[in-house]
Amino acid sequence: MPHHLTVPDEIYQRLADRARMASLSVPELLAPVLDALARTGSAHLPPQAINHEEWLRRANEWQQLVENRADRYPPGFRVDDDRESIYKDREDAQR
Structure with missing residues (x-):
C-alpha cells in the first residue's frame, strides 16, 4: 500500500533533479535509502x-x-x- 510523505518544495526539487540525472523517478531514487534507514537506522548506502x-x-x-x-x-x-611534484613541498619541509 503506498504511503505519502510531505517534504519542503526546495528539498523535493533537489531530489527531482538528482533523480532526473540518474534516469529515475523520485520514489525509485528514495526507495533504497529509505529501505537502508528502516533496516539499519542509517541512510548511508x-x-x-x-x-x-x-x-x-x-x-x-x-x-x-x-x-x-x-x-x-x-x-x-x-x-x-607526478608523485615528486605533488609531494615536493612536504619533502622540502622535512629536510
Whole structure:
C-alpha cells in the first residue's frame, strides 16, 4: 500500500533533479535509502558496483568534459602531477 510523505518544495526539487540525472523517478531514487534507514537506522548506502558498459559510459562522459575545457589552457600545457611534484613541498619541509 503506498504511503505519502510531505517534504519542503526546495528539498523535493533537489531530489527531482538528482533523480532526473540518474534516469529515475523520485520514489525509485528514495526507495533504497529509505529501505537502508528502516533496516539499519542509517541512510548511508554502500557504493554500488557498476557493469563495464556503465563504467565506460561514465569514463567517456568524463573524457568529454576534459576535452571540452582544453581551450582553457595554453598550447602544449601538461599537468605536472607526478608523485615528486605533488609531494615536493612536504619533502622540502622535512629536510
